[in-house]
Amino acid sequence: MLYQFISGDFPLTIVFLVVLAVWATGHRSTIREFWNESSRFWRLIGRTTLVLSVILPLWIAIFDNWRQLLGYSLSASTRYKSDIFITTLTPAPLRWISLALIAISLICLALIYVRRQHGLGMLLLMIVFGGAYFYFFNSVRMRADVFLATTQNDLDHPTAANVIFIVVWAFGMYAFIASVIAAAYVWLFAIIAFPLHIIYGLATRNRVAVDPDSLLVYRLLKPTAPEQSRVNHANDREDSPPIDSKRVAH
Numbered sequence: 001m002l003y004q005f006i007s008g009d010f011p012l013t014i015v016f017l018v019v020l021a022v023w024a025t026g027h028r029s030t031i032r033e034f035w036n037e038s039s040r041f042w043r044l045i046g047r048t049t050l051v052l053s054v055i056l057p058l059w060i061a062i063f064d065n066w067r068q069l070l071g072y073s074l075s076a077s078t079r080y081k082s083d084i085f086i087t088t089l090t091p092a093p094l095r096w097i098s099l100a101l102i103a104i105s106l107i108c109l110a111l112i113y114v115r116r117q118h119g120l121g122m123l124l125l126m127i128v129f130g131g132a133y134f135y136f137f138n139s140v141r142m143r144a145d146v147f148l149a150t151t152q153n154d155l156d157h158p159t160a161a162n163v164i165f166i167v168v169w170a171f172g173m174y175a176f177i178a179s180v181i182a183a184a185y186v187w188l189f190a191i192i193a194f195p196l197h198i199i200y201g202l203a204t205r206n207r208v209a210v211d212p213d214s215l216l217v218y219r220l221l222k223p224t225a226p227e228q229s230r231v232n233h234a235n236d237r238e239d240s241p242p243i244d245s246k247r248v249a250h
Contacts, residue, residue, distance in 0.1 A: 020054065045111050056101050106189050110192045
C-alpha cells in the first residue's frame, strides 16, 4: 500500500499544490486581479487559469498518469520507458480530457502573458532553456524511477528507519520530477505564446485602449522630455489669470 502511494501520482500532485499554495500566498493581489477583471472575456480567461491550476493536477493524479503524459516526448516504440510502475494505459476518453485541459490551461496562460506584453525575449529564453532542461533531465528522471522501483521490498516489509529514509528521498525526487514537468509545461507555453504575442502586438499597435498595465501602452503613452515640457508650459498658460486690457492701457 505504501509502495503504491510512493510510486503513484499523488506525491507529484502534492508537490505541485504546495508550490501553488506558496506562490498564491505571496501573490494574493494578482489572484484577485485575475478573478475580478472588469472585462468579461479577460475575467473568464483569468478565472479559468486559476481554476485549472488546481483542478488539472488533481485530475491527472486521479484519472490519468503524469509519467504516461511525459511519454509523449518519446517515440512510440520507447514510450513504455516513461512509466515503469503502471502497465495499464489510461483509457482514451480520459486521456483526451487530460490533453484538452492542458491545452486550455496553456492557451489561457499564454493570452494573459501576451495581453501584458512582457516581451518576446523572455519567451525565447523559455523555449531554449525550458526545452534544454526537459530534454536532458527527463532521461535522468526515468533512471531515478528505476531506483524508486527497487524500494518495493523495503516498503512491503517496512521498518521505521527505512520508511523515513525512503519517504524523504522519494519526495526529494518528486520535487525534481515536478521541475521536469514544469519545464515541459513552460516550453509548451512559450511555443503557444510566441505567435500569439506577435499577432496581438500587430493587432494593437495603433490602439491605446488596451490593458493599462501593459508595458507596450506605458511606452506609447509616456511623454518624452520635450513633449512633457510643452505640456507643462501649456498648463501654466492656462492656469495664469487673464490680463486686464484697461489696466495695460493706463
